[in-house]
Amino acid sequence: MPNIFNLGGEGKNAAFKKDIIKYFVANGNSTIQELAKDTLLSVPTVTKAVTELIELGYIVEYGKQETSEGRRPILYGLNPESGFFVGVEIKVDFINLGLMNFRGDMVELDDNVPCRVDNTMESVEELCRLVKQFIDKSEVDKSRIQNIMFCISGRVNSATGYSHTLYNFSEQPLTRLLSDILGYRVDIENDTRAFAYGEYTKGVVRGERDVLFINASWGLGLGIIVDGELYRGKSGFAGEFGHTHMFDNDILCHCGKKGCLETEASGSAMQRIVRRRIEEGETSFLTSHTGDIYSLESIIEAINDEDPLCIDVVEHIGQRLGESVANLINLFNPELVVIGGVLSRAGDFLLQAVGASVRKYSLSIVNRDTRLCLSKLNERGGIIGTCMLARKSILD
Numbered sequence: 416m417p418n419i420f421n422l423g424g425e426g427k428n429a430a431f432k433k434d435i436i437k438y439f440v441a442n443g444n445s446t447i448q449e450l451a452k453d454t455l456l457s458v459p460t461v462t463k464a465v466t467e468l469i470e471l472g473y474i475v476e477y478g479k480q481e482t483s484e485g486r487r488p489i490l491y492g493l494n495p496e497s498g499f500f501v502g503v504e505i506k507v508d509f510i511n512l513g514l515m516n517f518r519g520d521m522v523e524l525d526d527n528v529p530c531r532v533d534n535t536m537e538s539v540e541e542l543c544r545l546v547k548q549f550i551d552k553s554e555v556d557k558s559r560i561q562n563i564m565f566c567i568s569g570r571v572n573s574a575t576g577y578s579h580t581l582y583n584f585s586e587q588p589l590t591r592l593l594s595d596i597l598g599y600r601v602d603i604e605n606d607t608r609a610f611a612y613g614e615y616t617k618g619v620v621r622g623e624r625d626v627l628f629i630n631a632s633w634g635l636g637l638g639i640i641v642d643g644e645l646y647r648g649k650s651g652f653a654g655e656f657g658h659t660h661m662f663d664n665d666i667l668c669h670c671g672k673k674g675c676l677e678t679e680a681s682g683s684a685m686q687r688i689v690r691r692r693i694e695e696g697e698t699s700f701l702t703s704h705t706g707d708i709y710s711l712e713s714i715i716e717a718i719n720d721e722d723p724l725c726i727d728v729v730e731h732i733g734q735r736l737g738e739s740v741a742n743l744i745n746l747f748n749p750e751l752v753v754i755g756g757v758l759s760r761a762g763d764f765l766l767q768a769v770g771a772s773v774r775k776y777s778l779s780i781v782n783r784d785t786r787l788c789l790s791k792l793n794e795r796g797g798i799i800g801t802c803m804l805a806r807k808s809i810l811d
């Protein structure tokens with residue numbers, strides 16, 4: 416298994432060099448003086464470590480800092496070619512694959528690759544074949560690929576390497592099973608947390624440290640970032656927002672319970688309500704369309720074409736969602752709440768409805784601190800977050 420993340424030296428020295436790399440990950444290109452100031456270390460100590468990291472190939476010079484007067488110090492930053500990370504986002508019947516360099520730039524991306532996704536070894540083998548194909552055709556130095564991160568829906572324990580919802584058929588951890596087949600270190604994470612981390616690092620977040628991410632797609636997930644770190648809970652199952660009991664509606668949720676929030680505030684709920692209202696005789700642009708008129712894609716398109724029925728339904732869904740987001744705001748007092756997932760493509764129709772319920776049902780002294788916005792990365796957030804988490808898991 417290739418492992419080039421050998422920083423030289425042992426114990427304190429290696430840990431210190433890792434901290435310097437993490438500094439560049441968090442702050443971008445910096446001077447020795449900035450590094451010394453922020454790490455509270457002497458300039459000679461920092462200079463020595465940076466020189467060693469340059470020799471190892473992780474750090475390179477990026478010219479001189481622009482200053483108005485006097486000596487212009489040299490800027491240092493991560494060498495993009497010194498390491499690569501693969502991300503694999505598992506969707507319902509396809510996967511997205513990404514390859515990111517050490518600086519965090521996406522180098523290669525394969526979208527919507529058809530793949531059988533179910534709870535069988537055959538499905539895992541097909542998945543691994545597609546991942547191998549993706550790595551083989553990439554032009555990067557394969558020995559510099561550090562790890563592969565898979566993001567999977569449902570209950571995922573990234574610490575033990577077990578996925579409890581999908582690919583849950585083997586005694587051994589899924590990470591070991593995948594790693595044995597692929598020959599690389601493998602990590603796993605829940606899909607909503609990966610999306611949250613994507614938005615946090617490369618999306619709409621601008622310095623906020625306490626952020627909630629609502630993943631409103633077919634189901635309803637929640638990514639929680641507390642003081643800049645992903646919150647996973649004891650076993651990695653935190654954020655089961657969609658399965659909080661909210662309604663006495665007698666609608667069976669796919670989790671096996673009744674009355675979950677997801678049964679009234681999600682893409683599947685939107686589809687069910689639109690279908691029922693059209694079958695009861697209400698008019699909609701959708702009935703003149705061909706193909707699967709009740710697919711989420713078709714309904715979102717109809718909303719953006721200003722179909723009155725579909726707008727009415729998404730506003731209803733938004734109100735329901737907003738009532739529960741109001742509860743989250745009371746509980747977490749977040750600085751920012753990001754609405755993402757497929758439903759966020761309904762834009763202001765959804766956001767306004769969520770916002771109205773938030774104002775109505777959360778404590779005004781609490782919600783005063785909270786900004787509500789739509790995801791910036793949309794469907795790209797998942798794969799970007801997966802690749803960024805691959806790098807983070809190596810550095811942690």
Ligand SMILES: [Zn+2]
Nearest residue numbers: 658668670675
């Ligand atoms: Zn449920």
